[in-house]
Amino acid sequence: MELDELPGTLAMIGAGVIGCEYASLFAALGVRVTLAYVRPRLLDFVDAEIVETLIYHLRERRVTLRLGEEVSSIEVFEKNGIKRVRTCLASGKQIVTDKARSELFLMALA
Numbered sequence: 001m002e003l004d005e006l007p008g009t010l011a012m013i014g015a016g017v018i019g020c021e022y023a024s025l026f027a028a029l030g031v032r033v034t035l036a037y038v039r040p041r042l043l044d045f046v047d048a049e050i051v052e053t054l055i056y057h058l059r060e061r062r063v064t065l066r067l068g069e070e071v072s073s074i075e076v077f078e079k080n081g082i083k084r085v086r087t088c089l090a091s092g093k094q095i096v097t098d099k100a101r102s103e104l105f106l107m108a109l110a
Contacts, residue, residue, distance in 0.1 A: 006031055007098035008098050011087045013071050014103025020054065027061035034095050036087065040068040069093070074100060100101060 008031065008079040012023045015037035023035045035058070042051050042065075055065065072089040076083055 003099075008032065009094045009097040009099070010034070011036065011085060011097040011100040012103070013087065013100065015039075015067075016065075017043070019057075019103035022103070023058060023063055023106050024061070027058065027063045027101065032062060032064075033065040034066060036066040036071055036089065036095065038068070038070045038109070043047070051062055064080075066093070066095070074102075078110075 006026075006029055010023075010026050010031050010033050012019050012026075012033055014036050015023070019035065019037070020042060022035045027033045037059045042055065058065065066068075066089065071087055072090045074087045075086050077086055078084070084098050087095040087097070087100055089095070
């Protein structure tokens with residue numbers, strides 16, 4: 001991801017190994033991260049106790065977890081001359097952030 005500066009907020013779509021890594025890294029740098037994942041549990045191939053510890057530390061760094069949430073659309077929009085990203089979830093919830101990254105498609109938005 002090429003960035004001139006750190007975003008204030010980031011939506012990470014996908015929470016496999018790469019998604020969790022990005023969320024953890026950006027959260028450690030002070031970015032408010034929302035992690036959206038279609039499955040109800042992170043890293044289902046990892047021991048549950050280890051995953052619970054990871055979740056604890058992600059939440060400690062103020063990462064918002066949206067588990068069991070399918071992303072229905074992602075759009076870049078402009079407000080007051082500033083580009084933002086709206087991530088719409090199938091549940092009707094919306095996540096508005098400065099940037100978004102998809103683990104699946106390895107793309108960055110806005």
